[in-house]
Amino acid sequence: MTSSATSAAANGITRKNLQTTALLHRTPWVPPVATGGEGIYVTLEDGRKVLDAVGGAAVACIGASSAHVKQAIKEQLDRLPYVYSMQLSNEPAEKLAKILTAGENNAFELVAFVSGGSEAMEGAIKLAKQYYEEIGQPQRKNFISRQLSYHGNTVSTLALAYHPARRAPYEAILDHDNFHHVSPAFAKRFQRSDETEKQYVLRLQKELDDKFLALGPDTVIGFCAETVGGATTGACPAPKGYFKAMKEVCDKHGALLILDEVMTGIGRMGTLHAWESYGDGVAPDIQAVAKGLSAGYAPIGAVLMSKKIVDGIRGKSGFWKHGHTYQSHPLACAAAVAVQEVIESENLLENCRDQGAYLAKLLNERLRGPNALAAPYTFDIRGGGLLWGIEFDFDSPNARKVDLKGKAFAMEVQARALENNLIIMGMVGGANLEGNKGDHLLLSPAYNITKEEVEKLVDILVESIEQVLKESF
Numbered sequence: 351m352t353s354s355a356t357s358a359a360a361n362g363i364t365r366k367n368l369q370t371t372a373l374l375h376r377t378p379w380v381p382p383v384a385t386g387g388e389g390i391y392v393t394l395e396d397g398r399k400v401l402d403a404v405g406g407a408a409v410a411c412i413g414a415s416s417a418h419v420k421q422a423i424k425e426q427l428d429r430l431p432y433v434y435s436m437q438l439s440n441e442p443a444e445k446l447a448k449i450l451t452a453g454e455n456n457a458f459e460l461v462a463f464v465s466g467g468s469e470a471m472e473g474a475i476k477l478a479k480q481y482y483e484e485i486g487q488p489q490r491k492n493f494i495s496r497q498l499s500y501h502g503n504t505v506s507t508l509a510l511a512y513h514p515a516r517r518a519p520y521e522a523i524l525d526h527d528n529f530h531h532v533s534p535a536f537a538k539r540f541q542r543s544d545e546t547e548k549q550y551v552l553r554l555q556k557e558l559d560d561k562f563l564a565l566g567p568d569t570v571i572g573f574c575a576e577t578v579g580g581a582t583t584g585a586c587p588a589p590k591g592y593f594k595a596m597k598e599v600c601d602k603h604g605a606l607l608i609l610d611e612v613m614t615g616i617g618r619m620g621t622l623h624a625w626e627s628y629g630d631g632v633a634p635d636i637q638a639v640a641k642g643l644s645a646g647y648a649p650i651g652a653v654l655m656s657k658k659i660v661d662g663i664r665g666k667s668g669f670w671k672h673g674h675t676y677q678s679h680p681l682a683c684a685a686a687v688a689v690q691e692v693i694e695s696e697n698l699l700e701n702c703r704d705q706g707a708y709l710a711k712l713l714n715e716r717l718r719g720p721n722a723l724a725a726p727y728t729f730d731i732r733g734g735g736l737l738w739g740i741e742f743d744f745d746s747p748n749a750r751k752v753d754l755k756g757k758a759f760a761m762e763v764q765a766r767a768l769e770n771n772l773i774i775m776g777m778v779g780g781a782n783l784e785g786n787k788g789d790h791l792l793l794s795p796a797y798n799i800t801k802e803e804v805e806k807l808v809d810i811l812v813e814s815i816e817q818v819l820k821e822s823f
């Protein structure tokens with residue numbers, strides 16, 4: 351038995367009782383148990399050190415070893431573990447809010463902290479509705495979002511988004527009256543061969559405008575989108591000019607632009623906010639962030655509010671009619687402040703851009719180059735910063751046939767990669783509404799990944815893909 355397995359057993363955790371626990375919690379199988387972490391590596395119960403190329407779920411953006419963050423959490427724990435934010439604020443929450451609203455051209459005036467991404471998006475929905483109640487437009491009740499989107503796993507955020515698989519069991523209880531959907535921004539799949547990128551964007555803009563008109567423009571609260579597609583379309587950036595075009599429609603009808611940057615914000619795209627990576631200055635009225643905010647050192651999410659929203663509410667009730675018990679949790683806020691300090695002091699946004707570009711170059715060379723075994727099946731490599739998706743397609747008539755025996759390629763590669771000491775995320779059925787296309791892999795390593803680690807990541811990834819392919823010929 352390895353030492354980590356011994357310590358798990360010493361803690362009373364055995365495979366047998368874990369089996370029961372896992373069934374009760376969620377999965378019908380027991381995933382490997384993680385027992386430690388160092389840098390971007392995770393140690394498993396069998397003693398293996400695996401390179402985490404997705405940072406959990408695009409969360410662990412500075413790795414597991416930050417002494418600065420650990421110290422900040424310990425100090426806050428000693429000083430004050432908890433206060434109820436409806437009665438008392440706390441120092442790290444105030445400091446974190448200042449960090450997120452700092453800077454001359456900052457788009458946001460106030461911030462509210464919650465415990466994760468779904469809560470942040472629920473908060474965004476409620477804040478937007480409250481805004482229109484308070485400025486005297488209570489008839490506004492409709493949200494428009496996009497097919498192939500993900501905004502969280504609560505009932506309202508499932509209704510807001512359109513993740514076919516995650517919605518499926520709950521369709522009957524989702525609100526179909528107030529949540530509406532338009533096409534995703536996914537040029538590789540849905541831009542027609544007879545249209546330019548600009549024409550594609552204009553088509554999407556018209557579709558959104560038509561949806562406003564059909565619902566009654568003065569009944570719409572806002573258009574909500576992931577700034578870069580994540581859990582459904584796999585790291586899919588919007589086409590050039592898309593958000594400018596969508597914002598024009600929102601402005602024309604007096605509605606809000608709400609961006610979900612739970613996965614893509616706080617540096618993931620190489621800029622603090624993902625919308626900054628498009629370089630067109632289109633900022634939202636309300637924005638949700640989570641994952642990278644505390645890098646996984648503690649659960650936290652945030653709702654960022656523009657001046658327009660704050661002014662609307664400040665002039666009336668003066669407070670956001672929303673709250674959770676763990677809102678502005680001092681330990682989570684202390685962790686997040688320290689994470690932001692690490693990102694700043696170690697210049698990690700720059701590293702994110704540099705290593706992201708290097709990762710993309712290697713992926714293109716090794717998966718699409720002239721001698722790449724995977725080239726005939728690599729449909730798309732897309733993303734930015736340190737969020738990259740690799741989509742596969744097995745329909746090409748010119749490619750050697752593979753027989754996957756009914757299994758999803760991406761999931762087979764994910765399993766093989768883990769055997770080869772690499773954690774990646776396989777996803778299936780994201781690319782169309784029928785869910786029968788879109789086998790893809792997601793990569794979102796920590797912002798402090800080194801060049802050597804990028805090379806190792808790509809080596810193991812390509813090896814895993816090729817192993818699965820060779821076994822399927």
Ligand code: PLP
Pocket residue numbers: 407466467468469471500501502503576580581610611612613640641
């Ligand atoms: N919104 C987006 C874009 C996400 O990617 C996610 C999670 O992956 C969520 C919301 C939900 O966040 P959480 O899982 O923290 O509730």
